[in-house]
Amino acid sequence: HLRRAGRLLGVPVGGRVRGWKEFAWAFAHVAVGFPLGLAALICLGNILVAAVALSLWWAFPVEARPTLFSVFDVRVDDWATALVGGVVQIAVLGAVAWWVLPVLARVHARMCLAVLAQSDSERRLTERVDVLTKSRVGVVDAHGAELQRIERDLHDGTQARLVSIAMQLGIARESLADDPETVATLIEQAHETAEEAMAELRTVLQTIYPPILADRGLGGALTALAAKSSVPVHIELAGVGALPAAAEAVAYYVVAEALTNVTKHAGATRASLRVERAGDVLSVEVADDGRGGADEGRGTGITGIRRRVAALDGTVRLDSPPGGPTTLAVRMPCAQ
Structure with missing residues (x-):
């Protein structure tokens, strides 16, 4: 029902319905779906009755001949009544079926979405679970x-x-x-x-696991990486402090891969590295003044960076327009 309602209204839906929504849907479906379905059945049934009365009224016994316009109970006893009444009933109910029934269907579909569709928080949770599943x-x-x-x-x-x-x-x-x-x-x-x-x-x-992380911590390890780079690197470390081993290793890998890209691909004359911790979030930003136009599909290691950062539920943003500059920004949780 949820998928059909989404297709009818042109609204994307997803996720599996669980818990109280299943019971709410059962009651709402009976309360709304039954009268709407009954109205559609009466409309279509009377169109069929009119079609039978129009052509076959004479075949019924006199006491059992069909009637048109249920409210007025017009009995079909001659061809004039059959032709005029049958055509009018088919035309009126056909118009109702053409214009009104789709409206009723959309009303039912909106009810389905109102009861069964995920809330914003449930949708965000589902999307997060999908992202984490893919990253894992x-x-x-x-x-x-x-x-x-x-x-x-x-x-x-x-x-x-x-x-x-x-x-x-x-x-x-x-x-x-x-x-x-x-x-x-x-x-x-x-x-x-x-x-x-x-x-x-x-x-x-x-x-x-780079031994230098255990010996000198993330700050010392990143300083050593910058010192080994053939491109001059300006370093800013803001309140990094003690970090979980997993976050340290990922941050070290990100910087090492980024500086390697700066050296091999960017054609840069200088680069900058900023690492900052704000609460339980670690931010790593590597920028250079190179030619830009970084392409993840050419084996620049960005895919590996995204995979490692996603494993910690972090995000990666790459800004590298043709002509430069290039900025790689990573944010990841670092709670102890």
């Missing part, structure tokens, strides 16, 4: 892709170097008595390979 699905997909990337990095990088170390040390053990100089070279190579493996392992671990 995106986070699960992103988590799976991240695990695959970590496994690939460990397999192709760190594991391969550890295998190389094991082989070099095995050869050194076999050559220890016969060729000491070769052994020394192999041990030196194994030491270098071990250092490379540790560096790669640190890089992989930083993508999981």
Whole structure:
């Protein structure tokens, strides 16, 4: 009923009806729907009676012949009454069916919407649930892709170097008595390979949760990111304080990805970073004076930023007109 009423009135409806509205709809449907339906049935039924009386009145017994205009009870006993009365009744009731019944249908549809449609608060709640559901699905997909990337990095990088170390040390053990100089070279190579493996392992671990966040907090981590950027970055930190680990990690990722985009794609000469906490909301804004025209579909990492921020029920706004400047603004809850 709700969907049909929405289609009739051209009003979008959604959500499932629950609770007291189901009982309210049952009573309202009986109180309003029954008389409206009865009126439509009487109108259409009398059109059918007039059509039968117009053509077949003679086939009925004299005492059972049809009557027209129920209020006046006009009995059809001859062709003149049948033709005139039948045509008039069909015309009048046809006009009523054409103009009045649609009005009654819309009245019934409005009653349906008034009883069954979601309130503004229910609609906002439904929309929020839909958004959170989609964001959670995106986070699960992103988590799976991240695990695959970590496994690939460990397999192709760190594991391969550890295998190389094991082989070099095995050869050194076999050559220890016969060729000491070769052994020394192999041990030196194994030491270098071990250092490379540790560096790669640190890089992989930083993508999981940057250790600098635990050591220096979000402010220190963002300062380090800005210092590493090839584009000068002006930093403003306003009352950030202690944050949940999830909010810190997302904010760090957002800034790291944004500064990477500034360096690789923007052609900027300077950038600015502002991080501010207002109550339980953390705001992160990264701006640059580059060429603008940022396109999320070209692999600039904005999609990943949106996915991570949406997982915390946050919002992302990207303003990047052609010719610049570009501003990336993120707001996310950060209650402890």
